Amino acid sequence: MRALTWHGKHDVRVDTVPDPEIINPRDAIIRITSTAICGSDLHLYDGYIPTMKAGDILGHEFMGEVVETGARSTLKKGQRVVVPFVIACGSCYFCGKHQYSACDNSNPADNQDISEELWGHPASGLFGYSHMTGGYPGGQAEYVRVPFSDVGPIVIPDGIDDEKVLFLSDILPTGWMAAENADIEPGDTVAVWGCGPVGLFAVQSAFLMGAARVIAIDHFPNRLALAKKFGAEILNYEDSKVYDALMEMTGGIGPDAVIDAVGLESHGLFADNVLDQIKATAFLGTERPHVLRQAIIACRKGGRVSVPGVYGGFVDKFPMGAFMEKGLTMKTGQTHVQHYLPGLLNAIVEGKIDTTFLISHRMALEDAPHGYDIFKNKQDEVTKVVLKPGLAKAA
Numbered sequence: 492m493r494a495l496t497w498h499g500k501h502d503v504r505v506d507t508v509p510d511p512e513i514i515n516p517r518d519a520i521i522r523i524t525s526t527a528i529c530g531s532d533l534h535l536y537d538g539y540i541p542t543m544k545a546g547d548i549l550g551h552e553f554m555g556e557v558v559e560t561g562a563r564s565t566l567k568k569g570q571r572v573v574v575p576f577v578i579a580c581g582s583c584y585f586c587g588k589h590q591y592s593a594c595d596n597s598n599p600a601d602n603q604d605i606s607e608e609l610w611g612h613p614a615s616g617l618f619g620y621s622h623m624t625g626g627y628p629g630g631q632a633e634y635v636r637v638p639f640s641d642v643g644p645i646v647i648p649d650g651i652d653d654e655k656v657l658f659l660s661d662i663l664p665t666g667w668m669a670a671e672n673a674d675i676e677p678g679d680t681v682a683v684w685g686c687g688p689v690g691l692f693a694v695q696s697a698f699l700m701g702a703a704r705v706i707a708i709d710h711f712p713n714r715l716a717l718a719k720k721f722g723a724e725i726l727n728y729e730d731s732k733v734y735d736a737l738m739e740m741t742g743g744i745g746p747d748a749v750i751d752a753v754g755l756e757s758h759g760l761f762a763d764n765v766l767d768q769i770k771a772t773a774f775l776g777t778e779r780p781h782v783l784r785q786a787i788i789a790c791r792k793g794g795r796v797s798v799p800g801v802y803g804g805f806v807d808k809f810p811m812g813a814f815m816e817k818g819l820t821m822k823t824g825q826t827h828v829q830h831y832l833p834g835l836l837n838a839i840v841e842g843k844i845d846t847t848f849l850i851s852h853r854m855a856l857e858d859a860p861h862g863y864d865i866f867k868n869k870q871d872e873v874t875k876v877v878l879k880p881g882l883a884k885a886a
């Protein structure tokens with residue numbers, strides 16, 4: 492089959508690779524019909540994530556048609572499914588609590604040591620996201636093997652277009668959980684840093700949860716315009732001082748909840764790909780937590796801080812004084828995608844959440860390297876790239 496493979500910094504290629512096969516009775520093989528490039532794929536593209544190997548297949552946002560099932564899969568051939576980016580067994584201690592992104596069984600033991608050493612406990616398995624999260628081939632390909640197919644994938648009813656449901660795989664539940672983690676109360680004012688896909692879904696979700704006002708902060712005019720379309724007031728941090736503007740907009744009180752949908756950006760998750768480097772002191776303080784600091788300082792006393800943005804290491808100059816003295820609460824985490832799928836699919840079907848507005852570019856899988864290039868280098872106009880293995884390569 493054809494698949495988008497990683498070969499090093501800014502070097503991704505569409506190669507011919509072996510077709511995936513059923514390995515475990517709970518597996519299914521999916522023929523991909525749509526797959527998206529994610530902001531977090533750019534961390535791989537930029538070479539910031541350790542334990543990548545040349546030839547690894549990328550992609551963790553995908554959907555398609557079931558073409559093969561293991562003896563214990565509950566899926567049926569011909570069904571259309573969206574697959575969560577988090578791989579979860581459904582039966583461990585954490586899955587039992589619906590904390591699927593903490594699954595203890597989906598990351599094979601020999602890959603667990605790295606994250607266990609870094610974070611005290613091993614990470615769960617993720618599709619297409621390095622060997623420290625299991626080394627699973629991703630879905631930017633013609634076919635993919637889905638482990639625990641009896642737990643993760645959600646079956647899509649006939650008549651619903653791929654583009655309406657594709658983002659159930661990651662960014663929609665991630666934006667939703669970001670708003671949920673902000674414990675929004677009716678009438679609240681919520682400030683969202685970052686109008687990328689997750690931030691934009693957090694804006695929509697915050698309003699659905701009863702926020703009276705959402706203030707969206709970014710510097711890309713197109714992305715701010717999308718936030719405005721969903722009713723947010725917008726703040727361009729290149730034109731105004733964010734703290735001063737937020738105080739003026741909230742009568743000096745500050746937002747009730749703040750959401751950091753930026754995270755570490757592409758700056759310094761890890762110093763480089765050498766594992767030993769992880770332990771080196773040079774690694775300390777390599778995150779770029781400017782947004783997190785600003786959000787904590789701007790948040791009202793007794794307010795809530797939600798962090799869907801990704802961090803991997805240590806944060807320098809964390810304003811613990813402001814956090815404690817103001818009595819703030821923080822919630823964060825990789826998304827428990829499986830937990831949110833039924834409710835969010837309903838919200839899409841009922842027209843409560845719009846997902847298709849985000850897609851700026853559709854292209855063939857064969858053109859994926861170009862997709863990565865423009866998604867990285869033209870962020871204002873390229874809000875989301877969807878790859879379709881069925882499309883012919885652009886001339």
Ligand SMILES: [Zn+2]
Nearest residue numbers: 529531552661
């Ligand atoms: Zn993603």
Ligand SMILES: [Zn+2]
Nearest residue numbers: 580583586594
């Ligand atoms: Zn589990």
